[in-house]
Amino acid sequence: MASSTGDRSQAVRHGLRAKVLTLDGMNPRVRRVEYAVRGPIVQRALELEQELRQAMGQRPITFLRQVLALCVNPDLLSSPNFPDDAKKRAERILQACGGHSLGAYSVSSGIQLIREDVARYIERRDGGIPADPNNVFLSTGASDAIVTVLKLLVAGEGHTRTGVLIPIPQYPLYSATLAELGAVQVDYYLDEERAWALDVAELHRALGQARDHCRPRALCVINPGNPTGQVQTRECIEAVIRFAFEERLFLLADEVYQDNVYAAGSQFHSFKKVLMEMGPPYAGQQELASFHSTSKGYMGECGFRGGYVEVVNMDAAVQQQMLKLMSVRLCPPVPGQALLDLVVSPPAPTDPSFAQFQAEKQAVLAELAAKAKLTEQVFNEAPGISCNPVQGAMYSFPRVQLPPRAVERAQELGLAPDMFFCLRLLEETGICVVPGSGFGQREGTYHFRMTILPPLEKLRLLLEKLSRFHAKFTLEYS
């Protein structure tokens, strides 16, 4: 200690010195996290996207906000300006809250009544297949629950490190979380030629290669796909479940876009339902976690950070550990829990709010479907751009041809070629799309992700402007 005191006094005399926490000395796993959707380019992009939404004037669903306002300020329960069913719903939620208030912590797994409502929602969705509220855990958006389940799975060192299969292209939460946890990201490629379908042969390939250097323990599936917009067929889901069972992989099903299916012939099948209908040995044994959120669907209430995970066939002791882990963060935001409750148990046909609720919901979904179709059409008319059908979710992920000279120019600038394209697009047109390299893509192919959220006519202009920019860009570098 004496010599260290001497060093210290010297350090103090020296004046300015190195920081304790530096880029070189910080958590190396955090440094490895890359998060394309929220990288520096996207800060500006996000602001632009918000301006878009604002211009769009998409109003929140009235019933949801009425009930939430009543919950936030129960003095309003005596106001004549709210429908009776909204008041009843608010009272029901408040009764289930600590101190009858959204301001109290809930238990860490979420308000019991809401877990029960979620279980009933799952049962209705899955044609009556039972769901146990004790297997439902509310979360801070879906991200929170996804990270929690991944955390449980990570173990081992070196060649025994946990490997997790994720689709490419993927939603970057997965790559970021695996990097932070020190797990091995095992890429399986979705098949762009078949509208981004998941191919079990490709799962086998990815798994076989991964077994050389890690211990694969989990398989993540995003359905409907982000960023691909693909909706999986029932046959595909069955094949994935068989694969996971045979290869002893824990299944994570990211199903946050389950209400967002637009294409004729496409239908959402939950992994839980398919698993249960497959019977033994799958139904009683295959471990599954399914995630949902209040951020997507027709409601799009991202800011409230509501979500849940349902776990199926999870080891009971592990489930206890999961609850312990959740309890460290106390509880998910209670307004988000309340909102989730409304999403999973909307007004019934006999309720005064039913007609308006249905009309608003259908209007949002119908417009999204029209915009999904429009996106595909406009992009596929543009030379050098090809776009798979946006069967579901909220994005298109078109492929763009970039001329070799543009690729060279990007390399000179130290940028991924699609990042270069997106930056130029942003600068020259103000249109913000996210480069495909942030989601992953086959070597030598280039994509971008674009949201279908702007209002129809505005979206048409954006699509056309983008297509024209691409033509100009191609010319410039040819």
Place this chain on the structure above:
Amino acid sequence: MASSTGDRSQAVRHGLRAKVLTLDGMNPRVRRVEYAVRGPIVQRALELEQELRQAMGQRPITFLRQVLALCVNPDLLSSPNFPDDAKKRAERILQACGGHSLGAYSVSSGIQLIREDVARYIERRDGGIPADPNNVFLSTGASDAIVTVLKLLVAGEGHTRTGVLIPIPQYPLYSATLAELGAVQVDYYLDEERAWALDVAELHRALGQARDHCRPRALCVINPGNPTGQVQTRECIEAVIRFAFEERLFLLADEVYQDNVYAAGSQFHSFKKVLMEMGPPYAGQQELASFHSTSKGYMGECGFRGGYVEVVNMDAAVQQQMLKLMSVRLCPPVPGQALLDLVVSPPAPTDPSFAQFQAEKQAVLAELAAKAKLTEQVFNEAPGISCNPVQGAMYSFPRVQLPPRAVERAQELGLAPDMFFCLRLLEETGICVVPGSGFGQREGTYHFRMTILPPLEKLRLLLEKLSRFHAKFTLEYS
């Protein structure tokens, strides 16, 4: 692959088999997490505490809920039942939200306007010392930000693993997070004989010992203390800052109870203010993160999960990495951000809501002060219980004498002696307190943490009942 396929088919034929994710195979760090405050005993305890709060009928602060309801349901902006300043505040917040709605994601660091309001709050609190909004990051409660900063600090393996000094007794978020991150928890004991004061000689002792087996890089301080209720003097804070600077430790100041100071002669001094007033070399160099929350104070709006961290002298590149890490989780809940805005910029004296706001706030704080005093008095009248003054925060942490036979009985049952006491207390009286072993305490001493939140007369009954139970328990095991 061929032989593994054979194994698989066999496994399928076998029927039931081991889970993929088991207690033995799961993340060993997660298994090591202990979280006393939310352990199994406390599930029931929490419910009881909520019933207490409910019985207490503590109403939320009117102004906060009015503005939030207006933000949630802007249709109410035309209602005559809300004061003008509440409407103006709601409009101001909504203008700063994406799409003018709480339902949109914000940027990951939080809504810029609110970061600016937080910076101005810090400046007022600290007598005009400047605060930069770019150093303020909004979070999901304070816990979220604390975990984020700790994450940045964790590096190394074996003897170079990051060590983090935390007080004992501590708030278990710290021990849980360090276990999960694989960092080394370095305990420094608060001095119960001096009302749980922090003693720099003890910091030296803890640090010296820790250097044998890890690389200490950070020092956590909780002021006002949870669970101790201690409020640090300015002299103490100066000594801690000098220590941190000389020993090259990143400082984490958990200041979530900054509005909860009750004792005559006690005053809250922020680490930021003291640091800045100490001048060079400390002011310009000592790295500090200070945390605050909407869950405590006079508002107690835990369920909204609002909070922030201000970082001081953090390396710019590390700060970018922190933002990247935050962006993986998208954004803190926007209703919590809005609530935080109201807490950091309450009604001004000229505003219509000012008088009621002040009256409600002062009533809550005055009652808390009376309950803090009462707790100390009643416990110190009870033989075998001694309780330091509750100078601040929301808990007492009295020491209880447990007879040797009770300690033996607990050991037979495989329970910590204070856990045994608390369980018996819960069973026989319905009173829920949390055993000291969950927070840490000197070997051979026993404590429990009890909230001062119940209404005064109810609290008096609880304190007396608890004291009588302790006497009975002591007799039973003597």
